[in-house]
Amino acid sequence: xxxxxxxxxxxxxxxxxxxxxxxxxxxxxxxxxxSQEIPPGxxxxxxxxxxxxxxxxxxxREALSRLEAQGLxxxxxxxxxxxxxxxxREKLEQLYDMRMLLEPFAAGQTAIRRDxxxxxxxxxxxxxxxxxxxxxxxxAYGRFAQIDGTFHDLIALGSGNLLIQExxxxxxxxxxxxxxxxxxxxxxxxxxxxxxxxxxxxxRDANAAECAMRTHIQESRNRFLASFE
Numbered sequence: 009x010x011x012x013x014x015x016x017x018x019x020x021x022x023x024x025x026x027x028x029x030x031x032x033x034x035x036x037x038x039x040x041x042x043s044q045e046i047p048p049g050x051x052x053x054x055x056x057x058x059x060x061x062x063x064x065x066x067x068x069r070e071a072l073s074r075l076e077a078q079g080l081x082x083x084x085x086x087x088x089x090x091x092x093x094x095x096x097r098e099k100l101e102q103l104y105d106m107r108m109l110l111e112p113f114a115a116g117q118t119a120i121r122r123d124x125x126x127x128x129x130x131x132x133x134x135x136x137x138x139x140x141x142x143x144x145x146x147x148a149y150g151r152f153a154q155i156d157g158t159f160h161d162l163i164a165l166g167s168g169n170l171l172i173q174e175x176x177x178x179x180x181x182x183x184x185x186x187x188x189x190x191x192x193x194x195x196x197x198x199x200x201x202x203x204x205x206x207x208x209x210x211x212r213d214a215n216a217a218e219c220a221m222r223t224h225i226q227e228s229r230n231r232f233l234a235s236f237e
Contacts, residue, residue, distance in 0.1 A: 029063065033071045034070075034074055039147045041081075041187065042153050044187065047091065048093050051088070051090050052089040052091060053088070076089075078180050079184065100229075103181060103184075104228075106175075107176075107181065107225050111163070111225060112219075113167070114164045114167035115218055115221035116214035116221075118163050118166030119208055119217035121167070122210075122212050130209065134203065137159070137195070137202065140152055149195065153185075156186075156198065194228075194231055201224035205220040207220075208220050
């Protein structure tokens with residue numbers, strides 16, 4: 009009888025998908041900063057976060073490095089991490105003056121150039137903001153700030169003007185704004201204003217897009233100025 013050759017199946021070498029622990033830790037600290045659970049200028053203890061979040065120091069330090077790059081966290085030699093100081097009224101007014109100059113123009117250009125893939129991304133971000141759960145308001149508020157920033161970044165990208173995109177990205181506008189005043193109007197009113205911007209971009213109506221963005225920025229200015237009253 010001939011020998012029976014049994015063909016060995018190759019050992020599976022599929023890599024496991026990486027966990028999202030780093031993102032989860034980042035989001036948890038981010039939401040604490042947004043809601044001022046960690047107050048502006050407050051010390052951020054790595055060991056305290058280890059106990060709170062039940063993770064090792066490594067993902068916490070990685071998250072703090074990301075937050076430092078965004079200007080939300082400051083690292084001081086021999087002292088450690090602390091939350092960045094709060095924006096004052098003068099800085100807020102200057103930031104909105106800059107936004108008013110750049111973002112309506114960017115929205116108009118995005119409407120003219122309307123890219124279907126970018127429009128789909130905007131619609132997805134808009135849907136995410138409208139669908140955020142209300143069970144944990146602190147976490148939802150921080151997540152809204154992140155998505156809102158992405159929404160505006162996409163519009164800047166869609167304008168085709170890299171200088172506008174880079175300028176707005178460097179300001180980390182939404183990161184700092186949402187720390188000023190923790191309230192529901194910053195999300196519910198903004199969602200309605202975003203819808204009008206999206207409608208104008210879908211219709212390729214540059215004038216309507218500029219107008220909708222200008223109104224959104226002015227209303228946002230009014231909302232956040234309330235923190236100084």
